[in-house]
Amino acid sequence: MAPSTPYLAVDLERMQANIARAAEAATARGIALRPHAKTHKTIEIGRMQVAAGAHGLTVATIGEAEAFAAAGLDDLFIAFPLWIDGKRAARLSHLVAAGAAISMGVDSVEGAERMARAGLAGRVGARVEVDVGHHRSGCAPERAGDVAVAAARAGIDVEGVFAFPGHAYAPDARAEAARQEAAGLRAAADAMRSAGLEPMVVSGGSTPSFAAALEIDSPVTELRPGVSVFGDAQQWELGTIDPTAIALTAHATVVSHAGGRMVLDAGSKVLGPDRAAWASGHGRLLDHPEARIAQLSEHHAVVELPGELPPLGSRVRVVPNHVCMAVNLVDELHVFDRGDDELPSTRWRVAARGRND
């Protein structure tokens, strides 16, 4: 019997094609791929990415690192400027003692010195985070040398520099964000070299900027796309992924025709409430591209759809706006070998769900 709605369904055939496509594109240009596993948080998917050629995984938290390392996926970069206290140092040391190769982000001299004081020198590598235009964490590119030197003086192995061009998440922003990423990372790598340190890794990121980063003259040696494994409505609307490649949907039931609209039993607690200012609505319907999700509550999606509405009790496939948020809401993914199969062939546990710390 099909599971009760709402649930998240993976289209295995599409997902495997997405994994292969990203790996081939990077390999063809001699770029290492280190996919961001925060998107799927799932061991089985991480294994497929590594089998397809990924040089390890990216994670956002120590908890995610623990979940993947426990399954043997233990070449991990924590792309976050962790503030190291005794508990975090102990957890990282434990991972390394068990054989994991771990590096983490650092964006300040204080952060680098703290890593060393907590006993992580010689155990956990560091990559200096630089801000290339997203204006979140990350030091200015020209300051990367100072941070790297502070870390190196404290005995930390400084692997290189990294950035996240999150400002690529906007219409027509991808190419310019990729250019800014390349320029910022080049300046950061130069700053390290001027300080007498050679960056072994120059790491960029983001699904929307991925293709552009491969096309331009860029210093990146590694890329960290996350969302591309599934795609989502944001990438569909940005033009980064074709809807025929979207590999994750929420299966939902039409429960009401109130007000002449279609009300689904999938709300923000399974789709995630993300809605960028430029989004057409709160997600899309995979099989009804003309539909708009006009209103989203925790357990309701209100859909405007021209013409006759699907009857009450019908099932529809909803594409979340931001798939990373949707996956983090559920304990398991239902895996369909092909998207139009009636029944899932298996379920995967979202092993790193909720691992925020």
Place this chain on the structure above:
Amino acid sequence: MAPSTPYLAVDLERMQANIARAAEAATARGIALRPHAKTHKTIEIGRMQVAAGAHGLTVATIGEAEAFAAAGLDDLFIAFPLWIDGKRAARLSHLVAAGAAISMGVDSVEGAERMARAGLAGRVGARVEVDVGHHRSGCAPERAGDVAVAAARAGIDVEGVFAFPGHAYAPDARAEAARQEAAGLRAAADAMRSAGLEPMVVSGGSTPSFAAALEIDSPVTELRPGVSVFGDAQQWELGTIDPTAIALTAHATVVSHAGGRMVLDAGSKVLGPDRAAWASGHGRLLDHPEARIAQLSEHHAVVELPGELPPLGSRVRVVPNHVCMAVNLVDELHVFDRGDDELPSTRWRVAARGRND
């Protein structure tokens, strides 16, 4: 040792005061309180609400009903127009057979007839959902009689009518939404009576409209506020709750001062990404009311704060915009007897987390 950030912290003293305040306000006007447990999803909190006088709990899904019923909190209203299939009918029947008193929402003749065909007549009660202005699910108030009659003819016990005035979630909208709720529910109750059925329950909802609904001439016999148990940044900014009563925060660490702003390790995967158009930002800082969360990613909050920034490594308390979304992201709540205690006294499991179906 304090838990590693980010985590959700409950201020027990404040929460108990919020529970008592809501119970007293309703009781003083002879209104039954049936708090919406989707906000907290936690057995311990549901028990406190019932001990304070709540006439059972409201839930949104069968899964939530199962979680609370398993702990003996089994007088439950599922405030959603469930589409009953064989699996859902079996789960509801199982709950009732184990002694639970369950009623559910219905907003169409088809939905009512389907309940009966699935064998729920005599087992699960129904309340007719009407739309009083939020325009989500719910039939027009004047159609409540038709739906009620269809259900009653099919043998379903029709307890009454209910509405959710979600349009109260906007600045200066509370009083008008409460008036519309009263008018819509009165029309719906009248439609039932005209059809020869007496509504035993006339149920309204929502934290922002709660106080207004108690003050005006309203037909409600029951109210279902959810958020008021904790409060959140939305209610703070709507003026529904004073910041001194907010009982849930995310404890976060300052990890970066990049760009002269304060970057915290609490992002949308612990705060929830909800941001209403009228919100000042992506949440508030309980101890820095002048701060604004200008940017939110999955694991970063970027805070603009005039004056000197708290040093790297400081801990701050973040009030999520929409607390129901935050709680549903974590597996447990850390309970502090008083908000300024250094260590939690216990942890509560978020027993119904992720129970979407």
